[in-house]
Amino acid sequence: MASVSKKRKVDREGRRFQDKWKFEYFFTEILNNCVCLICQETVAVFKEFNIKRHYQTKHASYDKLTGNKRGEKVKQLEAVLTAQQSFFTRVHHLQLELIELQCDAEHRSRHQQLPLVNFYRQLDEGRFQAIRTFAKKMLSLFGSTYMCEKTFSVMNINKSRMRTRLSDSHLRDVLRIKTTALEPDMDYILQSRSQYHPSH
Template identity: 50%
Template sequence: MEPLKGKTRGEDLYDRVSTVIEKMKLPWSKLANVMTDGSPNLTGKNVGLLKRIQDKVKEENPNQDVIFLHCIIHQESFCKSILQLNHVINPVVKLVNFIQAKGLQHRQFIKFLEETDADHHDLPYHSRVRWLSLGKVFQRVWELKEEIGAFLKLKGKSDEFTELSDKNWLCDFAFAVDIFSHLNKLNVKLQGKDQYVHDMYTNVKAFKSKLIFFSRQISDKVFTHFATLVTQKETIQNVKKYSKSLDDLHAEFCRRFSDVEKIDQSLQLVACPLSQNPETVPEEVQLELINLQSDFVLKEKFSSLELRDFYASLNEATFPNIRRMAQKILVLFGSTYVCEQTFSVMNINKAPHRSSLTDEHLRSILRIATTKLTPDFDALAKKGDQQHCSH
């Protein structure tokens, strides 16, 4: 992690990145992948960081193509904007803010929930920067909608939130609760460290297939996988709009994940080499793939070893191209999850009372906080080095 002070143009980012790479004596020609959050200073066609990196790599190795990907988790989160549910989101957020904004009113609401033996004892705030926030807020508001309606009536504010008595709006709200719940489940599957791109994209492809399935079911007025919407089944006037929303969401997923789709064949080849047709894979690995699929010992290894360990066990002289392709695919980052997590650790450590932290100290703290290595305290103690003689 490098500090960037002042401007953050593509040129500034490239200068810092190139300085680090050259300092660590890493060859540009070995660069396989760059993962970004899609900001313009990174992805600009002419002066963005990615364009400059690609030009630099081509200088050293004209045959090397760097795989540029947009964070899969970010893409999944952005897809929900196509649903056009602002007429539902805005009133729900306004309602939560109305209850939470004033301390007295918030305490009265909590006490009201306790007196009515509600299933929950509070409402969470909605935060745009939290991936799962909207789905959780919607679920909680839906489960407490009766209690919220009674509380608003008690406060004489029912007229400000007429949506809670609008049957058509409640149907849209129920649909939003269910689809955001499905999106949250997908998002959770995409989170975490040590996730290969092919595993993440498999979850995305499965979700795309589910959207087609959901759309077809709702068109037939079957709400098996929409537990909230089915409670409003009798009042739904137009199921086609929900089916269309799901079709639009599917199209948006296809559009946003087109960059990963381009390398899907390579992902499948590395993830499941034993089931691939040798005639459909790149020419340089066809014969090697046939040899691999014909070797019973390697088949047994594939089922018993981790994927990276399996490819590491392949004979380099016999399977040079397959090993090289696996190396390139298995090192790809599917998301910026690790970066986001590290930034969170950094923000925790940069508390106001530690505002005088130097860049070097912060870098050391982050290294300690994020490493998987366990210090050998016994060996350190035996060395006898003491920072303070009084200890």
């Protein structure tokens, strides 16, 4: 009878991430995975041979960094990776809050009854913090984009080939008048003038 060979189980060998790999090979450990800080690829096994081979074949140009410069580069790459992770964590929280919001019949009815701004304003800050933050950004973005588009439209209408003598200061005044939400007090302006046209 032939003997059955036992397969090696890597997880039984007790391999762990070593801190020196971060400085030597630009690797870090994230959720029990060995991740390259430079290209963010994952090496399947916590084995120095695999990590070193990845570094030498793909990132050998980083060998010129030594001492403090190498340490600063490691910190910089770690900060980039952390920022990316926090972004995806925020997106994950937003998705979870959105699922919870969609499953709540009371909030669905309020969404249909209230104006959109009031609906987001009345959401509980503790339960729906990510949705409220996202809604604030989206609502303010529309207003600022609208004002920008309106300003460019007014500028294109006023500064045409037929009005070449329009100076920059006059154009600035026209844009300010057209894009402001304030209403001028015409009665006060007219009473404060002794003559209405500077040529008279």
